[in-house]
Amino acid sequence: MYSRFYLSVLLMSGLVLVTYLVLTAYDGVMPEWKHYQIEYKELLIKNAKDDATRTRAQSMQSGLRQTYLAGLKREDRCVNCHLGVDNPMMADAKLPFKKHSGNYLANHPVDKFGCTVCHDGQGSATTLESAHGKGHGAHWDRPVLPLEYVQSSCAQCHDFDMLSKNGGAKVAGGETLFNEKGCRGCHKVNGRGGSLGKTLDKVGSEPIAYFSMKHVIGDHTVYNWLKRHFEDPQNIMRNSEMKVSLKGSDSALLTMFAMTLRSDEMPKQYRDMKYTPEVKLNGESLYKRYCIACHEDGTRSLYNEIFNRTIPAIRNPAFLKAADDKTLETIIKEGRKSTQMTSWKTVASGVSDEDVKNIIGYLSEKRPAEKYEPFPIPMSQGEPNNGKNIFETHCSVCHGKDGRGGEDRLGVSLRSPVVQKMVNPEFLAATIRDGRSGTPMPPFGKDAIGLGDKDIADVVAYVRAFPK
Numbered sequence: 463m464y465s466r467f468y469l470s471v472l473l474m475s476g477l478v479l480v481t482y483l484v485l486t487a488y489d490g491v492m493p494e495w496k497h498y499q500i501e502y503k504e505l506l507i508k509n510a511k512d513d514a515t516r517t518r519a520q521s522m523q524s525g526l527r528q529t530y531l532a533g534l535k536r537e538d539r540c541v542n543c544h545l546g547v548d549n550p551m552m553a554d555a556k557l558p559f560k561k562h563s564g565n566y567l568a569n570h571p572v573d574k575f576g577c578t579v580c581h582d583g584q585g586s587a588t589t590l591e592s593a594h595g596k597g598h599g600a601h602w603d604r605p606v607l608p609l610e611y612v613q614s615s616c617a618q619c620h621d622f623d624m625l626s627k628n629g630g631a632k633v634a635g636g637e638t639l640f641n642e643k644g645c646r647g648c649h650k651v652n653g654r655g656g657s658l659g660k661t662l663d664k665v666g667s668e669p670i671a672y673f674s675m676k677h678v679i680g681d682h683t684v685y686n687w688l689k690r691h692f693e694d695p696q697n698i699m700r701n702s703e704m705k706v707s708l709k710g711s712d713s714a715l716l717t718m719f720a721m722t723l724r725s726d727e728m729p730k731q732y733r734d735m736k737y738t739p740e741v742k743l744n745g746e747s748l749y750k751r752y753c754i755a756c757h758e759d760g761t762r763s764l765y766n767e768i769f770n771r772t773i774p775a776i777r778n779p780a781f782l783k784a785a786d787d788k789t790l791e792t793i794i795k796e797g798r799k800s801t802q803m804t805s806w807k808t809v810a811s812g813v814s815d816e817d818v819k820n821i822i823g824y825l826s827e828k829r830p831a832e833k834y835e836p837f838p839i840p841m842s843q844g845e846p847n848n849g850k851n852i853f854e855t856h857c858s859v860c861h862g863k864d865g866r867g868g869e870d871r872l873g874v875s876l877r878s879p880v881v882q883k884m885v886n887p888e889f890l891a892a893t894i895r896d897g898r899s900g901t902p903m904p905p906f907g908k909d910a911i912g913l914g915d916k917d918i919a920d921v922v923a924y925v926r927a928f929p930k
């Protein structure tokens with residue numbers, strides 16, 4: 463009796479186990495999207511308001527929808543799970559069944575545009591993890607964008623002008639910030655800008671592996687790298703010379719803009735660009751674009767910890783009194799070798815001669831009407847050997863023994879070819895005699911520290927004899 467009872471228990475549990483195994487195997491075989499299709503069908507039946515709709519819902523076949531977008535040469539299978547994107551009945555449904563918000567799909571029909579043009583993600587994939595390109599199992603450089611960054615995609619096909627008024631205000635705002643925060647002072651985009659940092663034309667399409675995530679808090683994604691980097695450049699790239707001052711939501715807007723800088727281009731028939739001829743920028747806009755990041759508003763002399771040197775005040779009346787337009791032009795075009803001051807020569811920077819002229823016009827708005835008092839003796843008569851003593855006594859503390867500036871010293875570099883060879887020596891002499899009020903450069907003339915005109919001519923000669 464006993465053994466029989468145990469045998470049947472054994473048989474029963476064996477049956478349960480087999481059923482369990484078969485069910486789990488079936489579950490493993492049934493693709494993920496099919497679950498969503500079954501659930502969606504049930505939802506349709508449950509929500510049906512009349513018999514006809516119910517019958518239609520009941521006859522819905524599940525199956526993998528083929529969604530090849532010939533014009534884009536890509537396959538977007540997102541709708542295999544996002545089943546209700548164009549179904550008004552699904553306005554309040556949960557994801558992934560919810561109807562798409564806004565007019566996006568009406569303006570961009572799904573069978574022509576698909577989903578990844580705006581959302582990124584891996585269109586051909588059919589599991590949640592690989593389609594969204596997130597998680598450990600996903601190897602995809604463009605994960606589905608967080609909704610707050612979707613606007614960055616619009617600029618592949620629309621210009622910023624249009625977007626600013628038609629659903630892309632944030633990405634258009636990012637472009638404005640890029641121009642007004644002086645990012646082009648160090649980076650080129652479309653061939654225009656400085657050269658301290660890299661060209662940014664493709665930064666938004668670089669693969670994840672391009673970015674070092676070592677110090678990035680949060681998601682290890684390109685957009686998160688960009689955002690954290692804008693918030694605190696040196697925290698992400700330890701020795702970077704990047705200098706920015708941003709506030710509040712600026713970093714998110716700039717991230718949005720940076721992600722529009724991609725190497726790949728949408729096919730022509732997908733783009734809706736209205737090429738407006740480049741507007742002529744005035745001196746102030748050009749100054750913001752190329753100079754403001756380093757010189758700020760130009761009225762103060764700034765010691766910069768990252769550069770380890772002083773950034774001179776270039777809209778300071780005392781400076782402008784000594785520096786005429788020609789001097790400014792030479793300095794701007796030549797730059798300052800071995801310092802962060804870029805050469806803004808046309809070819810290297812993409813900045814035209816006319817732009818330089820307009821920038822000079824803007825700088826010199828603050829130039830005092832009267833010129834500096836002329837020197838009774840020609841500055842070319844100075845003797846460098848006499849100047850050496852004066853320099854070592856009065857000047858090297860700030861400009862360095864060798865005139866190089868930098869390295870924790872306040873004074874700017876005096877060794878650039880500009881200072882030494884090209885600029886009118888009276889510009890240097892007037893700077894030394896009169897100083898630059900409002901900056902640490904003190905006056906050394908008779909009424910101040912007591913150097914006579916001959917002493918000044920000597921020190922000018924000494925400064926001009928430094929090797930370049």
Ligand code: HEC
Pocket residue numbers: 494495498538539540541542543544557558577578581582583584585586587588589590593594606608609
């Ligand atoms: C296997 C089913 C499945 C596939 C395939 C799929 N999704 Fe999803 N998607 C979901 C589910 C479920 C959610 C809601 C839960 C979540 O966000 O993980 C969702 C949420 C989303 C969201 C909202 C995210 C948010 O931040 O709120 C977006 C956007 C999205 N999917 C886009 C896509 C795109 C684009 C594709 C195609 C590349 C795609 N999905 C493919 C199932 C899928």
Ligand code: HEC
Pocket residue numbers: 540541544547557560561562563564566567570572575576577578579580581609612613
């Ligand atoms: C023209 C660009 C565009 C296309 C094409 C597009 N979307 Fe969206 N989608 C957006 C934007 C923008 C949002 C954010 C809307 C908001 O937050 O106001 C969004 C939001 C979403 C959301 C979040 C829920 C919601 O409706 O707000 C999901 C899910 C989603 N899209 C899935 C898809 C899927 C699936 C496709 C393809 C069938 C698709 N999208 C096609 C631009 C687009």
Ligand code: HEC
Pocket residue numbers: 569570575579580612613615616617618619620628629630728731732733734
């Ligand atoms: C793959 C390219 C592409 C992307 C990405 C894209 N659009 Fe479009 N969009 C188009 C094209 C093409 C049209 C149709 C233009 C026409 O009707 O001639 C259009 C139409 C529109 C329209 C209708 C008004 C008009 O000018 O025709 C609006 C508004 C719009 N898009 C906004 C957006 C926004 C906002 C985004 C980002 C969320 C976006 N688009 C993303 C290509 C795109």
Ligand code: HEC
Pocket residue numbers: 640643644645646647648649658659660661662665688699702703704705706716720755756
């Ligand atoms: C003072 C110069 C300077 C300014 C101004 C500046 N950057 Fe940078 N930036 C750098 C340097 C240096 C790096 C380090 C890597 C390199 O050479 O690009 C860098 C790196 C970057 C990177 C990463 C590039 C890559 O390929 O690794 C991005 C993106 C970037 N900057 C964007 C910006 C934006 C946006 C602004 C304006 C808010 C800006 N930068 C202002 C100097 C600058």
Ligand code: HEC
Pocket residue numbers: 647648656658749752753754755756757769771772773774775776781790793794798801802803804806821867868873874875876878
């Ligand atoms: C990447 C930072 C940076 C940018 C961008 C930059 N400058 Fe400079 N600039 C400097 C530094 C640093 C110096 C001082 C160099 C030295 O020590 O010799 C300097 C020096 C100058 C001087 C010399 C001032 C003097 O005292 O003789 C002028 C003029 C000048 N910059 C104009 C400009 C203009 C105009 C722009 C925009 C077109 C610009 N700079 C952009 C960093 C920058």
Ligand code: HEC
Pocket residue numbers: 762763764772773774775776778781852853856857858859860861872873874875876881890893894898901902903904906921925
């Ligand atoms: C207390 C520090 C300090 C001392 C001492 C000092 N300088 Fe300067 N000097 C500066 C600073 C700072 C600037 C840049 C000011 C600005 O425009 O922002 C400057 C600017 C200059 C310039 C203009 C360079 C240019 O590119 O426009 C010359 C020339 C110069 N100093 C020469 C001298 C000489 C010669 C002496 C000694 C007789 C001297 N300085 C002493 C701090 C000093």
